[in-house]
Every structure is written in structure tokens, then in C-alpha cells.
Amino acid sequence: MPYKAISDIGEFGLIERISKLVQPTLAGKPALVKGIGDDCAVYRLSETTMQVATTDLLAEQVHFDLLFSPLRHLGSKCISVNVSDICAMNALPSYAMVSLAVPSSFSVGMIEELYTGMSQAASEYGLAIAGGDTSHSRSGLVVTVSMTGEVSAERITMRSGAQPGDLICVTGTLGGAAAGLKVLMREKHIMLEHISDNEPYSNSIIADLEEYRNAIRHQLLPAARIDIVKFFHERNIVPSAMIDVSDGIGSDLRHICASSGTGAIILESRIPVNPQAREIADELQEDVITWSLAGGEDYELLFTLPPESACSIEDRRDIAVIGEITEKETGILLTDIYGMTINLSDLAGYDHFRR
């Protein structure tokens, strides 16, 4: 077979090919409502209840760096990123399974730290860690979590339900996780330079990272917005479409528009930029809007609401209305603070196979 590099087709091109290959396996499963192509797979458990399922693999040196990720934080993050996918379906998490590939350099105490973080996060989300698989790794640590959740059939929210005229909303603030990573990477390079130059890397040199605490927390210890899902359930709000912000709202909004067959317009002035991310971007002379649109890992929820539901979120200060769903022909547009219109269709989000 002729060689075609994965980078030629990118992560989403690869997912498309995989979808085609697994299509024949879906034939005998009428209960399967949604396979590949949303934050979770969805299948009907009963007339009234849907089960959703997701999985996320985190590999050392790709998704995390143990030089600056405490194992307890990492454990928590492995759970939170999966809970975030469950929340994106307007569902609540039920059970998790954890697969570990552990390097031989790891001690029992290190695994206990990792599991303590997972267990604490799971308890906070009301999720049970029901099982797993533990084996040896010849290279770095790999943690794969798979998770199921449940939601009533009338509340299930997919990427595909957005309609022209719907409001585009996002929770929390954006860009914090990307800013935190920049600070941590800078500190890592300073340390490695000192070591390679044989210079002491003592407390007097180590930057005081306390002032970056909020951004670093967003990077190392993100929280899934299960509070938003509970709020939706209490208020009987069912978004028309939803996705979690893992690749940056530029890319994630494109997924909603592609699944819903719509366009969108968002206003730069409405994007809830993380204040500390703004300070860090100024310090590093980088663009905080790029971090907010394409930085990823914020694990906030991006959702659309019919305009008549706008009043139901009015009292939430942590939900921003940033734009509106439009007809497909309009494309996906950003109006910047000077009133200029930028086409977001070309802005790349995080892609694992294009670097």
C-alpha cells in the first residue's frame, strides 16, 4: 500500500477514515443513537434513559510532563477530562474504568498518589471507579480512562442540534490553561538550561509561580463543569447543541457548525478571556485571543440556546453569550474589536497529528 503520513490528513481526517471502517459493526445495534463524531457515544438503555460513553488516553511527554505535573493533579485531570465529555452531552457521570501502563521506575507510592487524585476527583463528581487494568510500560506512563454517564432521553444534547438564530454561549474563562502551560514550559527551560550549563538552580533563581496560580491551576488541575449540567437540569434548560472546549472554541465551534449544518458569528469583545492569561500574554508578548480561540484544554462548555431561553441564563455571571448561529452559507466568522470580520474556518485548533 502506498505510504500516506497521518500528518497529511490530520487527526480529523484520520477519525473520518476510522468512522468508515467501524461502520459495519454498528449495523445490528438499533439502540446506538450516536457513534463516532460527538463528545460521547450515545445508546438507549430504556425508553426514558440514555447511556453515554467516552474514553481519553493521556501519555507522558505528549499530554503531560511529570517534571511539572504532580501525580495527584494528573490523576484528577485524567478523570476531569472524561467527565467534561460526559457533561458535554448534558449527562452526569456514573462509572469509570482506568487502564495504566506503568514504567518500571515508578514506585508504589507514585501509583498511590495518582490514584488518590483520581479517587478524590471521582468522589467530587459522584462517579465510581469500578475497575481497570494495570500493566508494565517500556516507555512513559500512559493513563486511559473510559467512562459512562446517564441522562434522560429528553435532555441528551449533541453537537448537531444548533439552529440559525440560536445564541452561542460559553462557560467560565478561556485561555487560562494555555497561559499556565506557557509559564510552566518557560520555567522548565530555565531549569534545564541551568542544569546543562552546570549552574545551580536554587530557590533564589526559581521564579515565584504564586502570581500565576490561577492559570497554572487551569492547566494542571482543570475542573469539569458538572455544576453547569446540574444547573441545566434544575432549570429544565436543554441546550440545542453542546461540546466541551478541549481544542479551543475556534475548533470546537466548527465541530458544532459542521454537525448542525450551520454557520456562526462570534464577537471578540464578548470572549471571556481569563484575566491572568491576559497578563501572562502581555508579559510573554503573545496574543491572548489566539490562546482563547485555539489554546485548548480549558474544559469549559460551549453550547447553543434558542433565543427564547436567553432569560434562563441571565443570572449566571459565569456564562457569556459570545455570538449567534447563522445559516451555513455565512461561514464561521469572528468580528474583532475593530469591527473587522475574520474567517474562523481556517484557524487551526489543536491537532494531534499536525505539528
Next chain:
Amino acid sequence: MPYKAISDIGEFGLIERISKLVQPTLAGKPALVKGIGDDCAVYRLSETTMQVATTDLLAEQVHFDLLFSPLRHLGSKCISVNVSDICAMNALPSYAMVSLAVPSSFSVGMIEELYTGMSQAASEYGLAIAGGDTSHSRSGLVVTVSMTGEVSAERITMRSGAQPGDLICVTGTLGGAAAGLKVLMREKHIMLEHISDNEPYSNSIIADLEEYRNAIRHQLLPAARIDIVKFFHERNIVPSAMIDVSDGIGSDLRHICASSGTGAIILESRIPVNPQAREIADELQEDVITWSLAGGEDYELLFTLPPESACSIEDRRDIAVIGEITEKETGILLTDIYGMTINLSDLAGYDHFRR
């Protein structure tokens, strides 16, 4: 914290510690019937239906060697080892999620081969591949599959139900997968030696592996015994305990006895040794009984049956009765072909953290 190597406590010691750490997460989950400690986690979906869930991670150079594992076979195996865990609960598989960490050396065609194997196997088992996660790996290929299955509440079979007097049964033949691996490893070393000695490794030197076909097939392309589960359901047979043979029947029988609070005695003469494994063991001057007891990866089913159910399996030539469950005090014993009794409690199965 003081350093304790994982090899000091072994895989099962580690699982015990992990079980304690996740215990608090199980508190609010009355529907969870079984967490860590069986082939699958089990939770009640409704009064009549149980859902089971499992996960298995396969990492390059630990679980497979791409030098002699065709990617299509590997894909199939990743599915089969999980289906085998589902079968061990007397359940049938429903949905799978697949997480991949892919090295940058991989082409699109290689991933398609892997998924073709997964998809074909899934179709044969009546299983849908419903979703997954694809990302980059800095080292080797890692494939994590998680899977759910279903079974009616009265059929669910765990490791813990064996009673003294129950027959111990095993499906198929044992030792084939271990024998196949030995042959493949031998051929690999011959090839690497030729390469390092700068000698040609041509067709005239390559061993004809056709005669080892059956054993190699057991290693590279194992099949989960879903046919046995379907047979149980048709005949209304519910084993008192069951486990899949992934670590070798010595170790797997210990798990049944530990969970059930029993002992066991098995007869060497009754162990259904794979005939080709016997030939290969003779050729390599190794002990085929050790491969059968501790070789692992056979993915057959080891189960116990009340003696009054013996007649229900009489006509199955691929189920062997190899012994009997005893009181706990008796220990776990093997009577060899000379009538000598050997204590199996000390025989090690495959342990990922003791080498």
C-alpha cells in the same frame, strides 16, 4: 514517602492497594454489584439486566511485537481479549471504545489495517465500536479498548460462586499461545542474529512456520469463547464461577478459589494440552505442562459447575472436566501423572511487575 518498588508487591498487591484507594468512590453507587476484583465490573441496569464493563491496554514491546504481529491480527486480538473478559461473566458484548496512541512513524494505511482487524472481529462478536480517542505517541503504539456487555441478572457469573464439590471445567486447549510465542521469538532472534552478523536472511533460511500454524494462531489471533456463552444461554447452564484464562489456569484457578473461599484439586492427566504445544515443547525441550498452567494468553474459559449439571456439558468435546472444588483448608493442588500431589498455591502466573 519511602521508596517501595512495585515489583516488591507484584501486580496483585498493587491492585489490592488501588482497590482500597477507590473504595470511597463506590459509596453512592448502590447499583454497583462488583467493582475491582473480577474479570469485569458489574452494575445493575434494571431489575432484570446487568451491565458488565472491562478494559485492557496493550502496549508495544510489552504485549506485542510489531516485528511478528500483523496489524490486522493485532486489531482483532485487542478486541478479543476484552470480549473474553465479558464472556467470563457469562455476558455478551455490546459496545467498545478504542483509545490509540500512535507513533509518528505510523502511516494512515497502518491505522486502517489495525481498525480493519478490530472491525472484523467486532462484527463476528456482534459488538459495535462506538467511539474512541486518537492521539500521538512519543514511543510505541498503545491500544486501549474498553467494552461493555449485558447479561440477565440470573445468569451473571462471577469468580466468587464456586462451592466444594463443584466440577472444574476448562474449554478448548491450553499452552498453544505460549508455544506460538516461543516459536515466534526463536525466529525473531535468528533473524536479528543474521542481521547483526551481516549475513543474508533470505527465504532459504527463514523457517517454514506453516507447521506451527495452530500455535502461532493461538498467540496472534486468539478467539474469545463467545460460542461457549451462547451454548450456556441455550442450555440454561449457569456456571457457579467463571474466569477467562489470561494468566494461566494455575493463577486463574487461584483467583476463583480466593474469591469463593475454597480450595481445589486438578488432575494433570485431564488438562487439555494443545497437541501442537506438546510438539513444540518437545522440540524446544521445555515443559508443556508449565506452559498450560502458567503460560497464559489462551483466552479459554475456566469455570465451575455443580456436579448435578455435569450431564449438560457431556456432549461438548471442547470442554474438559479437570478437577473439583474442595474446602479451603485443602489448598490448591495438582495431582500429576505419577500420582504425586503438587501445591499450586506457589506457582506463579503471569505478573506484569515481577520479571
